Amino acid sequence: MATNCYRPQSLLRHPGCMKAQPININPPDTCEIIDDGAALRVSWQGGRSSRLEAAFLWQRCPSAAGRRRRMDGQHHAVPRDLKLTKLVMIGHYAVNLGFSDGHDRGVYPWSLLARFSAEPTIDDFIIDAGTTAAVPSPTTPGAHRPANAERQ
Secondary structure, three states: OOEOOOOEHHHHHOOOOOOOOOOOOOOOOEEEEEHHHOEEEEEOOOOOEEEEEHHHHHHOOOOHHHHHHHHOOOOOOOOOOOOEEEEEEEOOOEEEEEEOOOOOOEEEEHHHHHHHHHOOOHHHHOOOOOOOOOOOOOOOOOOOOOOOOOOO
């Protein structure tokens, strides 16, 4: 039986074996390196803008080398003074980023950057002392709740 390095070929042809759901993300309005390479700003359609730090992107690089670092537990050892040095658009679906440590193999699809942009950051949990921001309750739609919590 023919195989690839992961599964027997017969499984690859079985209907429903690979249930990848396509994520249709429109390209952002702009994508640019900011603050002398410290971050990437992505301005999404609809007016939403995201700032993704160079270290965050390096740690989550989808390249083979980035995946190997995560498998080996070395993704927390971010190189000192890491900066973004290169941004190359890849068609209408992704961007290739280069870093000051020489790593430039990561292709970041818009869907991945959109997912990164939706992840909470420390700034999402800091409340300015001068404001009276409401903290969402566990029953608020969209609020995080434990997986074993009952729905009301």
